[in-house]
Amino acid sequence: MHEPVLLKEVLDIFNPRPGQTYIDATINGGGHARAIAERVGKNGRVIGMDWDCDIISEARKRNAERGIKNIDLVCETYRKIQDVARERGITDVDGVLFDLGFSSYHTDQSGRGFAFSKDEPLDMRYHPERDRKTAADIINTYPEKELSDMFMRYGEERFARRIARRIAEERRKKRIVSTKHLADIVWHGIPPPARNGRIHPATRVFQALRIAVNDELASVPLGLTAAASLLAPGGTIAVIAFHSLEDRIVKDFMKQQHTSGILRILTPKPVRPQPEEIHHNPRARSAMLRAATKN
Template sequence: MDFKHVSVLLNESVEYLKCKSEGIYVDCTLGGAGHSEKIIKNLKAGGKLIGIDQDQAAIEAATKKLAKYDVDFELVRDNYQNLTSILDQLNIDKVDGFLFDLGISSYQLDTPERGFSYKYDAPLDMRMDQRKDTTAADLVNNLSADRLTEIIRKYGEEKWASRIAKFIVKFREEQSITKTNQLVKVIKAAIPAGARRSGPHPARRTFQALRIAVNNELDIIETALNDAVSRLKPKGRICVITFHSLEDRIVKHTFKDLSTKCTCPPNFPVCACDTKQKVKVITKNPVTPSEREIEDNFRARSAKLRVAERK
């Protein structure tokens, strides 16, 4: 299956990067290389693009897509949580811009055997990096009801989390849950019929929660953003696209902390906290997709773009 992914807020995010023809830019979530290709079109000799993705399929697809451009680029199979070590290994000190497109790619969702989607009957996997050991099946078959409840409630914002966890534990007493359709049936059985008649697919929130837990998606965002800002040149920009409130909240608060000038009480005559403003937030309110983009790509409906600039 070809790596197909429609990049969301493509024009807006790259425009906010303000690419310099000889600049160095890092696409921390390479995916289908849509954003990377848009960036590389703005570069000339002397410019450089670095693409990072933990999915080997993304690396292979991006290599083919970007090979036709006569611009220096380097693709690294890794997690953006290791951004500092990646740049160190490439002997790059400072860069002109970072782009993060958080969440899952359409390719991963639409490839049944990856086990991300509740729409297909497939192994319950959900690993973005298939070199990792822990799958979603490992979580649902080994974690306690309390821990499953915590994951489903925290990462899926699912009000039936406790009930779903109890049904999972009861089901696995008879047989292991190894397939996506098994988990979907358990979730449907756990959620009362009346609650299933409206709203999104009853399994959507639980699948999201397990995916986030398997890939440790939320816990790495704040550190990665801080690491990125520390490697930005003055006036360099960082653009972050999120797809649900949990991600967006982290990005919003991190940018707010990084843009704080002083944390001392107002009555202090002299600053004693030594807090220095690191960035200026460019987007007072997040940029969202146009109605046309949402019509063309329904998965874009919840996307939000936030941008900050290095002081």
């Protein structure tokens, strides 16, 4: 089960009270949503959204087993958060949470190639039924220059050009369709001394591909803007990002909304996990939480 990060900090910022309405725009394992649902009680409501319908099906089963009735689960992208609220007759909410990116479900269980620790098909779509382009499509069809730009922009990969060249050479021999094959190409594509760093050489390439497949960086500002417009006065938006590219978007969004007088920033600097949380859940180490409240 995915361990919720910065849970105490999120609850401190939201301070949910009985009868309130919240949206968890990226519910996944539901750790944050359940804690909020407990506090808003049976007269309150949590809408839990996720773009991965397998996750929503599992969450429905789990909530039924546990008798949880005040979490309404929806398989939809947070780009459509306003439609989801409107369809439920909700015009304003007390808080919206975004916990961006992927989860341990994706790397450990989905079988969709989010990690290279297992050999899986290179897919990486959160929503295979609606999104067409897989990671394999990108790797095998994008021009070498576009691959290189993608690794540089979304992965901040310093050997982007070399890796893209190697991929272009390899795919002429054989279509690249598995995670291990791609990780192996990246490994051989970088200079030998760079292979022994803190993280596996393929980590940044996999991050870049996941962002590209799911158009993640374009989704974030769209989702945040839509969510801000749903907040009641005094309502709070909280966003957890896991890498600097996402965090920069969140920071710029909050600054711009603050300057326009729509939101007031609650976190001048991102809130980071305490050392005990990182010790207990290493995935939390890069988490950055920012929050703002509606004027």
